[in-house]
Amino acid sequence: MEYATAVHSCCCGCGERVVTPFTPTDWWMTFDGESVTLRPSVGNWNQDCRSHYVIEKNRVIECGHWSDTRVEAERRRDKRAKAGYYDRASALVRSAATSTESANGDAQTGGLWSRFRKWLSR
Missing domain, CATH: 1.20.5 (Single alpha-helices involved in coiled-coils or other helix-helix interfaces)
Structure with missing residues (x-):
C-alpha cells in the first residue's frame, strides 16, 4: 500500500512481472482479511503471453483473448x-x-466585511 501498487507474477505461468498501479483510473484492490480481489481485469497486451484475467478472492478468472x-x-x-x-x-x-489568492487579496485590504464594518462605523 505504501507505493499504491500491486506486483505479481503473470497468472498464465510465464513468469513475467505484472505491475498494477492503484489510481482512480487504473486498478483497485480489496483485501477482506483472507483473500484479495484485483479489478478491473489485467490484460498483459505487451507481453508474449497476452494473458487476460481477473483476480477475485484469490482465484484467477480467465477473461479470454482480445x-x-x-x-x-x-x-x-x-x-x-x-x-x-x-x-x-x-x-x-x-x-x-x-x-x-482572492481571499488573500481581501485579507491584504482588510477583508470585505472588515471594510464594510469600518464604513458603517463612520
Missing part, C-alpha cells in the same frame, strides 16, 4: 479516462488556488 482492435480501443478509452480525470483534478486545484 483482438488487437479491441486492445487499441481499450488503450484509447484508458487515455481518455485519464485525461478527463486529471483535467478535472487540475481544474479543481486551479480553482482552489484562485479562491485562496
Whole structure:
C-alpha cells in the first residue's frame, strides 16, 4: 500500500512481472482479511503471453483473448479516462488556488466585511 501498487507474477505461468498501479483510473484492490480481489481485469497486451484475467478472492478468472482492435480501443478509452480525470483534478486545484489568492487579496485590504464594518462605523 505504501507505493499504491500491486506486483505479481503473470497468472498464465510465464513468469513475467505484472505491475498494477492503484489510481482512480487504473486498478483497485480489496483485501477482506483472507483473500484479495484485483479489478478491473489485467490484460498483459505487451507481453508474449497476452494473458487476460481477473483476480477475485484469490482465484484467477480467465477473461479470454482480445483482438488487437479491441486492445487499441481499450488503450484509447484508458487515455481518455485519464485525461478527463486529471483535467478535472487540475481544474479543481486551479480553482482552489484562485479562491485562496482572492481571499488573500481581501485579507491584504482588510477583508470585505472588515471594510464594510469600518464604513458603517463612520
